[in-house]
Amino acid sequence: MKDFIVTPWEVSGDVDYTKLVEQFGIKLIDPNLMKTIEQISGSNHPFLQRRIFFAHRDLDWILNEYQQGNKFFLYTGRGPSGDIHIGHIMPWIFTKWLQDTFNVELWFQMTDDEKFYFKENLSLEETHQLSYENALDVIAVGFDPKKTFIFSNIELANTLYRHAARIAKKITFSMIRATFGLTESSNIGQIFYTSMQAVPAILKSLIEERNIPCLIPHAVDQDPHFRIARDVLPKLGYYKPASIQCIFLPGLKQQSKMSTTNGTDAIFSTDSAEEVRKKVGNAFTGGRGSAKEQKELGGTPDVCSVFKYFFMMFILDNEELLSVRNECLNGERLCGECKSILIEKIVKFLRHHQEKREKARSILDKYWISEKIDLKQLVNKK
Amino acid sequence: MKDFIVTPWEVSGDVDYTKLVEQFGIKLIDPNLMKTIEQISGSNHPFLQRRIFFAHRDLDWILNEYQQGNKFFLYTGRGPSGDIHIGHIMPWIFTKWLQDTFNVELWFQMTDDEKFYFKENLSLEETHQLSYENALDVIAVGFDPKKTFIFSNIELANTLYRHAARIAKKITFSMIRATFGLTESSNIGQIFYTSMQAVPAILKSLIEERNIPCLIPHAVDQDPHFRIARDVLPKLGYYKPASIQCIFLPGLKQQSKMSTTNGTDAIFSTDSAEEVRKKVGNAFTGGRGSAKEQKELGGTPDVCSVFKYFFMMFILDNEELLSVRNECLNGERLCGECKSILIEKIVKFLRHHQEKREKARSILDKYWISEKIDLKQLVNKK
Numbered sequence: 109m110k111d112f113i114v115t116p117w118e119v120s121g122d123v124d125y126t127k128l129v130e131q132f133g134i135k136l137i138d139p140n141l142m143k144t145i146e147q148i149s150g151s152n153h154p155f156l157q158r159r160i161f162f163a164h165r166d167l168d169w170i171l172n173e174y175q176q177g178n179k180f181f182l183y184t185g186r187g188p189s190g191d192i193h194i195g196h197i198m199p200w201i202f203t204k205w206l207q208d209t210f211n212v213e214l215w216f217q218m219t220d221d222e223k224f225y226f227k228e229n230l231s232l233e234e235t236h237q238l239s240y241e242n243a244l245d246v247i248a249v250g251f252d253p254k255k256t257f258i259f260s261n262i263e264l265a266n267t268l269y270r271h272a273a274r275i276a277k278k279i280t281f282s283m284i285r286a287t288f289g290l291t292e293s294s295n296i297g298q299i300f301y302t303s304m305q306a307v308p309a310i311l312k313s314l315i316e317e318r319n320i321p322c323l324i325p326h327a328v329d330q331d332p333h334f335r336i337a338r339d340v341l342p343k344l345g346y347y348k349p350a351s352i353q354c355i356f357l358p359g360l361k362q363q364s365k366m367s368t369t370n371g372t373d374a375i376f377s378t379d380s381a382e383e384v385r386k387k388v389g390n391a392f393t394g395g396r397g398s399a400k401e402q403k404e405l406g407g408t409p410d411v412c413s414v415f416k417y418f419f420m421m422f423i424l425d426n427e428e429l430l431s432v433r434n435e436c437l438n439g440e441r442l443c444g445e446c447k448s449i450l451i452e453k454i455v456k457f458l459r460h461h462q463e464k465r466e467k468a469r470s471i472l473d474k475y476w477i478s479e480k481i482d483l484k485q486l487v488n489k490k
Numbered sequence: 491m492k493d494f495i496v497t498p499w500e501v502s503g504d505v506d507y508t509k510l511v512e513q514f515g516i517k518l519i520d521p522n523l524m525k526t527i528e529q530i531s532g533s534n535h536p537f538l539q540r541r542i543f544f545a546h547r548d549l550d551w552i553l554n555e556y557q558q559g560n561k562f563f564l565y566t567g568r569g570p571s572g573d574i575h576i577g578h579i580m581p582w583i584f585t586k587w588l589q590d591t592f593n594v595e596l597w598f599q600m601t602d603d604e605k606f607y608f609k610e611n612l613s614l615e616e617t618h619q620l621s622y623e624n625a626l627d628v629i630a631v632g633f634d635p636k637k638t639f640i641f642s643n644i645e646l647a648n649t650l651y652r653h654a655a656r657i658a659k660k661i662t663f664s665m666i667r668a669t670f671g672l673t674e675s676s677n678i679g680q681i682f683y684t685s686m687q688a689v690p691a692i693l694k695s696l697i698e699e700r701n702i703p704c705l706i707p708h709a710v711d712q713d714p715h716f717r718i719a720r721d722v723l724p725k726l727g728y729y730k731p732a733s734i735q736c737i738f739l740p741g742l743k744q745q746s747k748m749s750t751t752n753g754t755d756a757i758f759s760t761d762s763a764e765e766v767r768k769k770v771g772n773a774f775t776g777g778r779g780s781a782k783e784q785k786e787l788g789g790t791p792d793v794c795s796v797f798k799y800f801f802m803m804f805i806l807d808n809e810e811l812l813s814v815r816n817e818c819l820n821g822e823r824l825c826g827e828c829k830s831i832l833i834e835k836i837v838k839f840l841r842h843h844q845e846k847r848e849k850a851r852s853i854l855d856k857y858w859i860s861e862k863i864d865l866k867q868l869v870n871k872k
Contacts, residue, residue: 221655232656257869265651267865270644273603274614276679281663284678296666297658300682315866479863483649484697486859487639 114329115288117226125162125328125355132331134163134353144171149209154424155202155354163328165338166350170321174210180321182206183308183349185217188238188260189227192245193374194454195357197461198421200249202354203325207251214251216475217308218242218260225297236262240472245377247468247475248461256475261304263478268307271314276303278340287332306337309349322349327356357420360391360413377465381455388414388451394436395443406439414446422453496711497670499608507544507710507737514713516545516735526553531591536806537584537736545710547720548732552703556592562703564588565690565731567599570620570642571609574627575756576836577739579843580803582631584736585707589633596633598857599690600624600642607679618644622854627759629850629857630843638857643686645860650689653696658685660722669714688719691731704731709738739802742773742795759847763837770796770833776818777825788821796828804835 112121114128129136137156141164146152148171155161170180184203186196207214218239224232239260246258261268284290284299309322324334331353338348359373372387379387394412396402409415415436423429435441494503496510511518519538523546528534530553537543552562566585568578589596600621606614621642628640643650666672666681691704706716713735720730741755754769761769776794778784791797797815805811817823 221651224655225659232652262652262655263648264865266645266648266861266863269603269647269651270614273606273644273679276682277607277677279678280675281672281678281681282674285674290663292664292667293662295659296661296663296682296685297655299663300658300678303678311865315869477865477868479648479861479865479868481648481861481863483646483693483859483861486861487697 116330116333117288119329119356123356128328129163132163132328132335134165134328134331134351137162137164137167137352141168141171144168148175151209153202153205154426155198155205155420157426158419159355160198160420161202161325161352161354163353164351165331165334165353166348167323167352170323170350173321178321179212180210180323180350181212181312182214183217183311183322183324184214184326185219185305185308186242186246187219187223188235188242189223189230190238192242192377194377194421194457195359195374197245197249197377198357199325199327199354200246201421204249204251206323206325206352207255212255213312214256215308215311216243216246216251216256216258217305218258219301219305221261221297221304222301225295225301232262236260240476243472243476244465244468245461247471248377248464250464251475253471253474257477258475259477263480266479266481267311267314268304271307271310272300272303274344275306275337275340276300278343279303279336283336287336302333302336305333306340309334309337310341310344310346313346319345319347321347324349324351326351326353328353329356358413358416360387362392362411362413375454375458377458377461379458381451381458384454384458385451388447388454391447391450393443393446399442402442403439407436407441407443409433409436412436412443412446414443414450417450417454418446422450422457498712498715499670501711501738505738510710511545514545514710514717516547516710516713516733519544519546519549519734523550523553526550530557533591535584535587536808537580537587537802539808540801541737542580542802543584543707543734543736545735546733547713547716547735548730549705549734552705552732555703560703561594562592562705562732563594563694564596565599565693565704565706566596566708567601567687567690568624568628569601569605570617570624571605571612572620574624574759576759576803576839577741577756579627579631579759580739581707581709581736582628583803586631586633588705588707588734589637594637595694596638597690597693598625598628598633598638598640599687600640601683601687603643603679603686604683607677607683614644618642622858625854625858626847626850627843629853630759630846632846633857635853635856639859640857641859645862648861648863649693649696650686653689653692654682654685656726657688657719657722658682660725661685661718665718669718684715684718687715688722691716691719692723692726692728695728701727701729703729706731706733708733708735710735711738740795740798742769744774744793744795757836757840759840759843761840763840766836766840767833770829770836773829773832775825775828781824784824785821789818789823789825791815791818794818794825794828796825796832799832799836800828804832804839 112123114123174180182203220235220239223235224230243258281299290298313320334349334351342348361373375384375387392413394408396405418429418432494505496505556562564585602617602621605617606612625640672680695702716731716733724730743755757766757769774795776790778787800811800814
């Protein structure tokens with residue numbers, strides 16, 4: 109029996125990433141590969157050092173191509189079903205590092221169709237509107253407007269649908285059932301959808317009319333989509349897209365993935381300082397029953413959600429992190445202190461993010477590409 | 491056991507239309523309905539009198555709406571998988587009559603995506619190119635350019651996909667399997683496709699932002715698509731599309747549907763007089779083994795493909811048709827004579843059609859609507 113589930117639409121249970129690597133058939137980023145990245149980039153991002161980005165497909169190949177002058181482009185995306193939390197922003201920070209380090213384009217897909225197909229209560233207007241709102245958070249991360257293209261599937265359907273069709277012809281319902289666990293009761297939009305998610309991996313190749321490698325940074329739950337894309341795209345004459353995959357930023361409660369459905373579990377990009385204080389204040393920690401006990405026995409940072417936040421986003425200096433950990437283990441610091449520090453760090457991060465997010469409204473069109481067409485006008489012009 | 495099969499993708503065996511009406515749950519056009527049409531239109535098309543257009547869904551309702559001033563629009567289409575034969579043109583002639591008689595718009599869908607999904611050996615470029623070629627035949631029939639909108643699914647995807655998505659969310663794989671007989675080995679484009687064929691039934695409603703009745707003239711094999719559309723569209727707040735359905739023009743051999751896959755069985759819109767002579771010369775007739783025998787016993791026009799062509803398209807005068815039939819039954823005319831007459835009629839028809847077809851090249855843009863967008867330009871403009 110499985111004790112955890114990871115699909116693009118459901119992450120539950122206590123995810124065992126080692127098992128997942130085996131289940132999915134992805135590869136761990138090994139020391140050799142780490143060395144190669146360091147050689148090329150001149151640095152190594154803490155998310156790599158800490159194995160937050162921990163797995164990949166063909167990353168070695170794409171770096172080798174890069175070294176030989178065959179530059180890749182980046183592709184990632186977002187399912188616009190609600191507000192952005194910092195668990196979403198984390199991989200984008202890394203994606204920005206990739207863009208800056210390798211000086212490459214980023215194609216960013218807003219899957220408004222997907223979220224409409226999979227969320228019973230969301231209308232297409234709602235997921236589409238959320239695409240714009242979520243794009244503000246993407247832009248706030250600081251991507252290069254000259255090299256970043258954000259689009260919604262609904263708005264780019266003129267380009268996407270025809271290529272999705274070519275991909276869809278190579279995918280059977282059996283494959284979809286085996287890969288995603290969809291059933292006979294699944295709607296036909298859900299069944300078709302993965303072909304829309306495959307297209308951006310070849311968009312730049314289509315535009316430039318030559319085969320260009322694509323690297324997809326994404327959370328590990330999206331791997332099934334790209335497993336299918338890697339199966340189909342070579343049949344159409346394209347490279348297999350490569351990927352670099354991260355774990356999930358945990359929620360503030362004791363579970364595996366920060367969730368938008370539980371407002372108190374996640375720190376949203378638009379949360380006020382007061383909300384952050386309240387949420388972190390109530391976070392699950394590795395503390396003991398009493399201060400006295402904790403001073404005697406020490407805390408358990410490895411199960412502590414506050415420490416996970418330090419580890420994954422808010423204390424990027426290794427020595428600082430290590431000293432926090434040791435002090436906790438030795439009973440030299442109590443949970444209140446850690447919470448205060450995390451609150452301060454998150455509030456500072458959000459203040460900065462929210463400023464840039466507001467500014468993003470006026471520069472959205474520097475990033476957003478759209479094929480908006482009014483059929484009414486077309487018909488009347490005729 | 492079924493002795494015939496009728497789906498949108500396969501028509502085989504000797505089709506029993508009475509059984510089909512029962513199987514599909516469509517209604518025969520009865521004398522009352524015929525009378526209503528005659529009252530409104532002031533005439534009655536031979537294809538109706540002869541029950542070539544023989545069945546319907548909600549035709550009574552849509553005529554009633556029309557009489558009360560709630561005008562409908564027409565929607566029909568073509569799967570561009572090859573050249574046009576006169577079996578395709580027959581329902582378009584009737585559709586033009588509907589357009590002229592009721593003074594209504596026609597929306598004409600070229601399902602280049604469908605034919606790509608279902609024809610193993612056709613590329614999307616091929617089916618898309620065939621859309622333009624086939625459109626010339628549509629235009630040659632003489633539709634009003636001010637009231638006729640021809641489009642390809644691939645080119646209108648910006649409009650179509652978003653509404654197909656809304657429809658797709660209401661359709662499960664089980665429904666697709668039950669309605670079309672698709673299986674687990676079907677590709678996910680085939681499974682998704684029916685949602686694209688449903689959209690034109692609401693296109694005019696979308697443009698005018700009010701609910702407008704839609705009448706779909708089509709060959710009976712397309713009914714499963716619209717059965718689903720009629721199920722789903724009311725859930726989205728639209729009228730059920732109504733339909734008026736025709737039988738298939740038979741091939742020149744002894745079978746039920748003129749087929750593009752057998753070049754000698756069908757008369758193509760671009761056939762030369764010589765080709766027509768050869769094909770009709772080799773047609774299956776109801777003649778006897780010898781002229782002597784036929785003069786004594788008479789022929790059997792009811793199984794004769796030549797007579798079927800007279801009946802369905804080439805002798806629209808009832809008295810003339812009846813006299814041909816009687817002369818055949820009485821052994822007063824031989825097959826050679828009928829073949830000569832049919833050849834003459836088809837050649838005349840095609841000469842006229844081919845002339846208009848060539849002229850259509852220069853006026854295609856008066857009919858064709860497109861959302862053609864070059865992503866490359868979009869990206870470079872940014």
